[in-house]
Amino acid sequence: MQAADSYFVDFRDVWLAYNDELRAQNHFAVEAIDLQIGRGEFIAIVGPSGCGKSTFMKLATGLKMPSMGKILIDGSPVTGPLKISGMAFQAPSLLPWRTTVDNVLLPLEIVEPHRSQFKAKRKEYEARARALLQKVGLAGYEDKFPWQLSGGMQQRASICRALIHEPKMLLLDEPFGALDAFTREELWCILRDLQAEQKFNVILVTHDLRESVFLADTVYVMSKSPGRFVVKRDIELPRPRDLEITYTKEFTDIVHELRGHIGALRKAGAPIQQ
Ligand SMILES: Nc1ncnc2c1ncn2[C@@H]1O[C@H](COP(=O)(O)OP(=O)(O)OP(=O)(O)O)[C@@H](O)[C@H]1O
Numbered sequence: 001m002q003a004a005d006s007y008f009v010d011f012r013d014v015w016l017a018y019n020d021e022l023r024a025q026n027h028f029a030v031e032a033i034d035l036q037i038g039r040g041e042f043i044a045i046v047g048p049s050g051c052g053k054s055t056f057m058k059l060a061t062g063l064k065m066p067s068m069g070k071i072l073i074d075g076s077p078v079t080g081p082l083k084i085s086g087m088a089f090q091a092p093s094l095l096p097w098r099t100t101v102d103n104v105l106l107p108l109e110i111v112e113p114h115r116s117q118f119k120a121k122r123k124e125y126e127a128r129a130r131a132l133l134q135k136v137g138l139a140g141y142e143d144k145f146p147w148q149l150s151g152g153m154q155q156r157a158s159i160c161r162a163l164i165h166e167p168k169m170l171l172l173d174e175p176f177g178a179l180d181a182f183t184r185e186e187l188w189c190i191l192r193d194l195q196a197e198q199k200f201n202v203i204l205v206t207h208d209l210r211e212s213v214f215l216a217d218t219v220y221v222m223s224k225s226p227g228r229f230v231v232k233r234d235i236e237l238p239r240p241r242d243l244e245i246t247y248t249k250e251f252t253d254i255v256h257e258l259r260g261h262i263g264a265l266r267k268a269g270a271p272i273q274q
């Protein structure tokens with residue numbers, strides 16, 4: 001057990017209703033979330049559509065404040081949108097009129113303290129963006145426009161954009177959902193390597209159980225109505241993990257086990273398991 005202040009993310013009995021009317025009806029999008037994430041931990045969240053995964057992300061980055069309960073990030077209570085996080089979503093959402101490198105630079109033009117130094121430090125920032133693009137296999141595409149890139153390349157660029165300001169926490173909501181299986185596995189490895197090197201926290205929402213087991217230290221299963229965390233599964237597979245591990249019995253057993261939990265949730269009420 002870690003001391004409470006050593007958690008990077010600490011949700012204490014957090015409930016969220018999207019508006020007053022829903023709250024008056026006791027209709028919460030997520031409820032009773034008690035969840036602690038250690039520094040540098042990689043967690044994945046799986047669960048049926050509409051169970052509250054994106055809502056959890058909004059809470060974790062301060063875009064929504066809880067109706068009840070408390071959220072601490074990096075030891076401080078969350079009071080508004082956080083600068084220490086980067087986000088990437090299912091659709092890469094790059095700006096079509098900017099080149100790849102200029103898309104990656106975007107957060108530095110918006111987020112302080114970079115914003116006020118952007119002009120003076122532009123060269124240094126651009127070198128950082130180009131190095132990051134190279135790391136994810138986009139050397140040679142830095143000055144192309146998003147429409148000249150494949151879906152997988154665009155998603156790589158949007159991960160670079162989420163990481164350019166060196167956030168302590170990376171939030172990924174179904175980032176690889178739209179990609180083919182080969183590209184997806186390539187991006188798993190890129191994310192694995194970036195995280196091993198830079199040690200940022202990751203919260204990954206995914207519908208792909210193999211993805212969750214390959215990447216995460218801990219997988220959480222959420223149930224729908226009520227939106228609660230019902231299973232916590234530590235993934236003890238040793239690191240660094242190679243794609244070969246996904247063909248081992250150890251790996252597929254965990255995937256099966258999680259599949260079983262989700263199947264049970266779809267049939268009946270949710271038992272609470274740790
Ligand atoms: N802005 C909103 N106003 C009111 N209700 C909302 C709002 N956004 C989400 N909800 C409700 O909150 C619940 C959880 O939604 P959320 O988007 O977090 O689900 P999800 O797990 O991310 O689903 P998916 O897998 O489809 O992305 C749903 O019942 C949804 O209808």
Ligand SMILES: [Mg+2]
Pocket residue numbers: 053054055173
């Ligand atoms: Mg969602």
